[in-house]
Amino acid sequence: MSLQNKKIVLGITGSIAAYKAAILVRGLVKKGADVRVVMTPDATQFITPLTIGTLSKNPVISSYVQDHDQGIWNNHVELGMWGDLFLIAPCSANTLGKMVQGICDNVLMATFLSAKCPVMVAPAMDLDMYSHASTQSNLDILRSRGTEVIESESGELASGLEGQGRLSEPEHIIDHLEDYFRTANSLVGQRYLVTAGPTYESLDPVRFIGNHSSGKMGIAIANEVAKRGGKVELVLGPSSIEVKHPNITVHHVNSAVDMYEAATSLYDDCQVGIMAAAVSDYRPKDVSDQKIKKADDSITLELTKNPDIAESLGAKKRSDQKLIGFAMETENLLKNAKKKLTKKNFDLIVLNSLKTEGAGFKHDTNVVTFIGQNKTREFELKQKTEIAKDLVDEIISL
Known part of the structure; x- marks a missing residue:
């Protein structure tokens, strides 16, 4: 399997679609990937670190500090260097904007700015937010910097509206990752x-x-x-x-x-x-x-x-x-x-x-x-x- 022993850093942001991250983590682990998860504080309001940690079989990072009393911090630099791929799914409009501007106000953004590996984002938001000129501009800028965008899908949204903005289904994201690793080094030397x-x-x-x-x-x-x-x-x-x-x-x-x-x-x-x-x-x-x-x-x-x-x-x-x-x-x-x-x-x-x-x-x-x-x-x-x-x-x- 193309995901066997691959080291995936999964970032989860504050979106209702965060519940799908549980399905995504489980699917990646079943494919043989080693998954370590970093969450924004808002993401923990939608799905608990306990759920994600249990499924990933690794502790979840959601803050800079691991133990205040002993002065132990979560080493985002080490995490950014560890991964073969950094995937942010779901990626909110807020996080997209921070990625473009380099705003480092949470541990997920610190990990992104430290990442030595390729980065992918799977946006998830309401259709008007997704189609807004500022969101599309941010996606274009990220693409130009080498970040791969897993396009949002169309369907029923949390607002009750229909349109593009849904997080790509977990199985589609996994297919995308398998395709990436299948071709990742195919042109080395060319x-x-x-x-x-x-x-x-x-x-x-x-x-x-x-x-x-x-x-x-x-x-x-x-x-x-x-x-x-x-x-x-x-x-x-x-x-x-x-x-x-x-x-x-x-x-x-x-x-x-x-x-x-x-x-x-x-x-x-x-x-x-x-x-x-x-x-x-x-x-x-x-x-x-x-x-x-x-x-x-x-x-x-x-x-x-x-x-x-x-x-x-x-x-x-x-x-x-x-x-x-x-x-x-x-x-x-x-x-x-x-x-x-x-x-x-x-x-x-x-x-x-x-x-x-x-x-x-x-x-x-x-x-x-x-x-x-x-x-x-x-x-x-x-x-x-x-x-x-x-x-x-x-x-x-x-």
Whole structure:
């Protein structure tokens, strides 16, 4: 079993879903995991440490001090170094905010900030709290720092409302952990080149031509490769997303030419290249040194073609390398994507469309089709983090 002898630190926060932690602990122990639990003070109002301690077969930590009279403290640093994985389930909106800000006001947060192992969170809250911009922003920030999010599920909530926000069912969380440990070191020794985000083509010192790409898809791919032990050279166009995983080296660029120079210099030392960036096809032929003043009712810009990064890499690709492309189309989707597959010497191309609600630029979700030399796989709308897993699995199968 993939969880046999795995050391799991389980954090439980103040949520009505804390009752499910008992089922989760029991399931992990039955799978052979060694489970040690740390609870916030509020979590103990929902389920007792005695229950969790009995099921985990280990003492539960819920405060900094173990014995006031003898001066014995609960060593959160040691706990953070002990685990193979730190899972916070359920993770409340309050704890999500503290994790982002680094607020250390309880022993669970002290353990999180001390953790040397990978961290996962399974959020649980009411649907309006879950969908709130601040909660979604916090989840995005945690993902960019390498924290894996086990998505909340939809259904009846404690408030009586229906919607997303339910803690993922314990058996689903256990499946997720088994999948993680199955793939955790599968890419050790591999180096991936990933391009992500937009490019900005300057008109003058203050204006540019660009696009709406956020970089979310490429960053999700980089994080997935890194979580599996691979090293990533991430060539990232202008993006507000923070990338912190130690296996990822970020090369910040602005223009298509900048991205071309970085990608072509890095690809030789990589086994796989994934071209997820939204690169400008053209740039202004002449860039003004000064801000262009408003004068006439119209202005004419002469554009010149940018180098094609993917085609250049495809031309130099060795037999021991793979190259993956992305295509965003608005018409003749499959036909145009297959043309790119051949023209640019891709091993696989990921097709996505702007026509589906919830897909495309800036969304956390997308709808994609994998198009290979001999097969095509269509996927339903799903989180970009899940698409990243599917893509890395597909690349490994190549």
